Amino acid sequence: MSIKTLEFSLEKIAADLVNGDRRSLARALSIVEDGGDEAAWLVRRLFPYAGRAHLIGITGPPGVGKSTLVDALISQIRSDGLKVGVLAIDPSSPFSGGAILGDRIRMQGHTLDKNVFIRSMANRGHSGGTALATYDAVRMMEAAGNQVVIIETVGVGQSELAIAETADTTVLVLMPGSGDDVQAIKSGIMEIGDVFVVNKGDLPGANKTASEILASLELSNRGQAWKQPVQVTNAETNQNVNAVWLSIQEHKKYLDESNQLTERRKRRVESELTELVADIARKNLKDSLEHSSGVQSVLQKMLRQEMDPHCAAEAVMEDLFGKSRQPAVE
Amino acid sequence: MSIKTLEFSLEKIAADLVNGDRRSLARALSIVEDGGDEAAWLVRRLFPYAGRAHLIGITGPPGVGKSTLVDALISQIRSDGLKVGVLAIDPSSPFSGGAILGDRIRMQGHTLDKNVFIRSMANRGHSGGTALATYDAVRMMEAAGNQVVIIETVGVGQSELAIAETADTTVLVLMPGSGDDVQAIKSGIMEIGDVFVVNKGDLPGANKTASEILASLELSNRGQAWKQPVQVTNAETNQNVNAVWLSIQEHKKYLDESNQLTERRKRRVESELTELVADIARKNLKDSLEHSSGVQSVLQKMLRQEMDPHCAAEAVMEDLFGKSRQPAVE
Numbered sequence: 281m282s283i284k285t286l287e288f289s290l291e292k293i294a295a296d297l298v299n300g301d302r303r304s305l306a307r308a309l310s311i312v313e314d315g316g317d318e319a320a321w322l323v324r325r326l327f328p329y330a331g332r333a334h335l336i337g338i339t340g341p342p343g344v345g346k347s348t349l350v351d352a353l354i355s356q357i358r359s360d361g362l363k364v365g366v367l368a369i370d371p372s373s374p375f376s377g378g379a380i381l382g383d384r385i386r387m388q389g390h391t392l393d394k395n396v397f398i399r400s401m402a403n404r405g406h407s408g409g410t411a412l413a414t415y416d417a418v419r420m421m422e423a424a425g426n427q428v429v430i431i432e433t434v435g436v437g438q439s440e441l442a443i444a445e446t447a448d449t450t451v452l453v454l455m456p457g458s459g460d461d462v463q464a465i466k467s468g469i470m471e472i473g474d475v476f477v478v479n480k481g482d483l484p485g486a487n488k489t490a491s492e493i494l495a496s497l498e499l500s501n502r503g504q505a506w507k508q509p510v511q512v513t514n515a516e517t518n519q520n521v522n523a524v525w526l527s528i529q530e531h532k533k534y535l536d537e538s539n540q541l542t543e544r545r546k547r548r549v550e551s552e553l554t555e556l557v558a559d560i561a562r563k564n565l566k567d568s569l570e571h572s573s574g575v576q577s578v579l580q581k582m583l584r585q586e587m588d589p590h591c592a593a594e595a596v597m598e599d600l601f602g603k604s605r606q607p608a609v610e
Numbered sequence: 611m612s613i614k615t616l617e618f619s620l621e622k623i624a625a626d627l628v629n630g631d632r633r634s635l636a637r638a639l640s641i642v643e644d645g646g647d648e649a650a651w652l653v654r655r656l657f658p659y660a661g662r663a664h665l666i667g668i669t670g671p672p673g674v675g676k677s678t679l680v681d682a683l684i685s686q687i688r689s690d691g692l693k694v695g696v697l698a699i700d701p702s703s704p705f706s707g708g709a710i711l712g713d714r715i716r717m718q719g720h721t722l723d724k725n726v727f728i729r730s731m732a733n734r735g736h737s738g739g740t741a742l743a744t745y746d747a748v749r750m751m752e753a754a755g756n757q758v759v760i761i762e763t764v765g766v767g768q769s770e771l772a773i774a775e776t777a778d779t780t781v782l783v784l785m786p787g788s789g790d791d792v793q794a795i796k797s798g799i800m801e802i803g804d805v806f807v808v809n810k811g812d813l814p815g816a817n818k819t820a821s822e823i824l825a826s827l828e829l830s831n832r833g834q835a836w837k838q839p840v841q842v843t844n845a846e847t848n849q850n851v852n853a854v855w856l857s858i859q860e861h862k863k864y865l866d867e868s869n870q871l872t873e874r875r876k877r878r879v880e881s882e883l884t885e886l887v888a889d890i891a892r893k894n895l896k897d898s899l900e901h902s903s904g905v906q907s908v909l910q911k912m913l914r915q916e917m918d919p920h921c922a923a924e925a926v927m928e929d930l931f932g933k934s935r936q937p938a939v940e
Contacts, residue, residue, distance in 0.1 A: 320918075324921065327915060549919075554896065556920065556922075557892065557930070561890070564887075565887045582879045582883070583875060588657040589746075591654065593887055593890055601932065602931065
């Protein structure tokens, strides 16, 4: 396909997407997931339409019922008349087990609703790929007019967690008695939650878990303006899910009224820029591995144990970019 | 501490480590795990002693008994009189569950043996950190005279898998009837295994799983010189673990006799260099986020939706390094 034809076809996708065409949104999401020049073109074209949705991150250990909760939350969001997109970030592991496909199919209860768009994104093995693709996928969702975008991290890796954490509102989902609650408290990830959910509230110990979380939050939380609420739910039977949605909306209101929304979006943009820059460096090196004799010579020295990797990396940066380090102060 | 004193103390660690002092190895591993200038110093100092061990990656889904197998393998390796180090790469997830500590404690059966050194490495949240720290940790293990270094990936993330995959010999551990076998076959990760183990061989379906793996390997494997063996073991009772050790040694012999060892080490060095270069770019940007007015201005434009992220990244690379892209051909 010639560049002109390609641009014409991308322009059609972009225009139709802005008009709410679901097939174009699906196409656009595939394109940004694949990355490359077409993705960059689409993002450049649709960037002005992005940055408007309320981004909700849903995270937590496997098996706590995140997908069921998302399913129930969609109903709440829809009953407020809002258009919602869901990005389910699938495990970065090839050993994914069998639950995910079932979860996705369960959420298909909403497929007849034109104002709900659900999409799974897999990590295609691209280093840093899921995170970067997710930022762009959110933009596609926003350009298509979704007022709420839920980012559910099905995976349990650090990068999936980082994605959930850069949302405007992060919901941390736990369940009673799994020990994960204590684990979470200990490992200091409590601070990433803006709203806490103890799901599977019909299991014994749900209220005890909720009190433990509350106690731990009170200790770490002195002086903060936002007091993180802890909701006990049973997403399966829809119990108390409306309270979760109310908490999420209250958090959004808090973000709007404080300067926190800007602060969070600044942090998100910084993270994205950092990963994009790392990715450019990585791609430049990959190109040079084949073509640059300077890089090849460094590689050979490493293999002959004549040059250590840190020196080698500095030498390669020199070769690629002319200098390896910017003076810290201008 | 002054630079001179610091170098003196690092030099002592390095010298003692090469002489086989266990406490110095432990210190060195902590230092490379933390990264930074001290780590770079140690790696530079000890690099000439590295690159000598047989690196064995052990990977597979959670719950298949990887740690028990490693434990049993250590006994085999020791009965051949070889000195062995184990790096257990812990999950990159903060939701780690409770099994790992128990596994680690179980392996302590070897702690009285001065020729066995076991170390857990956690992902400290550093982007790309585990992979980079692992390469350096392997070097410390090698400099300390370990002839075999086992890299067990307890985690299930893409990066942990990548670590196991860059070993000289990768052992893929599965178990009967978990569905993970089929999952692995489907997801195309079979190709990373040099030796296959169906552990928990006392469970029903073990031989069936082994045949399925063999059949799948034969399909994908035509023309390859190395025929991946499939061993059914029960690591708990030590059953057939000696066969796994023999297969691993045969694979090593194959690598030595073909040009495959060089090929693998080249790939490993390329991966490491790529991640180091990405990391330098990332760190440069992080420094510049605070100090460079050019980078700040790009960030503000992104926040005001005036510049899309891909253009922003190119602009920042320009600002950091003077140019964003090296011509592909010299």
